[in-house]
Amino acid sequence: MSPERISQILAENLSQPLPEPELADLPSRLSSLHLQLALLRSYPHLEEEEPSLPPSLEENP
Amino acid sequence: MSNLADLSLAELSTEIRAGRVSPVEATEACLARIDARDGVLNSFLTLCADAARDEARLLAEELAKGDWRGTLHGVPLALKDLYDTADVRTTGGSLILKDRIPERDATVVRSLRQAGMVLLGKLNMHEFAFGATGENEHYGASRNPHDPDRLTGGSSGGSGAAVAAGLCYGSLGSDTGGSIRCPAALCGIVGLKPTYGRVSRRGVLPLAWSLDHVGPMTRTVTDAALMLEAIAGHDPADSTTAQVPVPPYSQEIEGGVRGLRLGVPREFFWEALHPEVEAAVRGTIAALEGEGAEIREIRLPFLDHAQAAQAVIIRAEATAYHREWLRTRSADYDPRVRSRLVEGLFLSAADYLDAQRVRRGVRRELLEVFAGVDVLLTPTVSVPAPRIGATAVEAGGVVAPPQYYMVRNTYLFNLTGLPALSVPCGRAEGLPVGLQIAGRPWEEGLVMRIGRTVERLVLYSASSEKR
DSSP, X not given: OOHHHHXXXXXXXXXXXXXXXXXXHHHHHHHHHHHHHHHHHTOTTGGGOOOOXXXXXXXXX | OOOGGGSOHHHHHHHHHTTSSOHHHHHHHHHHHHHHHHHHHOOEEEEOHHHHHHHHHHHHHHHHTTOOOOTTTTOEEEEETTBOBTTBOOOTTOSTTTTOOOSSOOHHHHHHHHTTOEEEEEEOOSGGGOOSSXXXXXXXXXXXXXXXXXXXXXXXXXXXXXXXXXXXXXXXXEEXXXXXXXXXXXXXXXXXXXXXXXXXXXXXXXXXXXXXXXXXXXSSHHHHHHHHHHHBSOOTTOTTSOOOOOOOGGGSSOSOOTTOEEEEESSSTTSSOOHHHHHHXXXXXXXXXXXXXXXXXXXXXXXXXXXXXXXXXHHHHHHHHHHHHHHHHGGGSOHHHHHHHHHHTTOOHHHHHHHHHHHHHHHHHHHHHTTTOSEEEEESSSSSOOBTTOSOEEETTEEEOHHHHHSTTTTHHHHSOOOEEEEEEEEETTEEEEEEEEESTTOHHHHHHHHXXXXXXXXXXXXXXXX
């Protein structure tokens, strides 16, 4: 995601700009999140699964 | 009786029923303990001393007339500050809700009041429950009764501290990734996350709807069973609660472990682990084997995918709930909480649905594991309580922030909705260690039965702790 797009999402969703330390840390946080997303998509049974319902709804008599 | 505040909930209940202790005396004992200790522990955000005294008097009058509501009649409890309480502020540990006073009780609060609870007050927590250390930027960290320089764990940190120190006889926490079990382990008490759908969450501030669970935090397993009996069951106001009968848990927990198959994961839970925590947990597992249980080694090859699914779902759902406040009051969040919420802004609907697809697969795979075992046993938290303000903790050759260790062993049972208990099982660096016991859906009774056996074996008593 481009820095411009990141800035746009922040501007649209936050009442105040992020303080500098949080802003500086954001790219590495988003990289970690993207690694998690890549891991999700590597789940070997992904194609077999539909999205989960809350467990109790799946099991309610 | 050495000190009334040191009794377990069950012991106090027996004394009240027999007329040897009045609800007023029990309430005053807790208020005196709070006065003596909470200046340091910082577990209460709101103390309802006057209202508690009034409630205790009314409940004592009922007893004098021969009306006994049940086990919780006249028992002083305190609640994590995300349960709506009519006319008592409910902050979620936040600045944003610091003056919020709900008009009505959460369903579980109403159940506890009907059962005869005396409400002492509302307890400190990680802001909006989105963190597991028990530190709070706005109200200060709750402090561990075993060493006030140490974390309580979180997010239900005030509950962990208050129960362990005898400031109340029990509490309700909430658990989205481990927030009941983690402070229970670090503070040396019992914490139960029931099956998803077992207990109503109506009137409880959400963190992530599909992962949030409500449950008791107590000094003994029997006390947890008694509290669960009072709050479990279907709630028409919470569509996720199930129409599954509520058994008499407190009568199911004395059966021992002979013949049970206890699953012990071979990997992950034994990495990044403090050696004294490992010794305490392995020693307890060996003791259970000595009681006639069969230990079976199992594998959980899906944990990396499970962790990714949990990370995406919790961020997506929490950010959805907080979106409007981010747009209007983003400066009022703890920066560490805000950072997690901001991450959720960068997730798509497809990302969230992929996480829910993986979740379903992980749950199916985990239930297949349960075909060969009755429960799983793991350390609850892999290190003893870190120091408040610590930025890095070392265990098993891994150096990481305290937050890393808090929920790495617990989140799996939020993602899958299975019941999980933390019960004290020993010491590391002189601090409490918790054993996690996870079971099949709706088998809280079996989980607590094994926890009760551990309690007997370890001869651990919160009453022996420093107070």
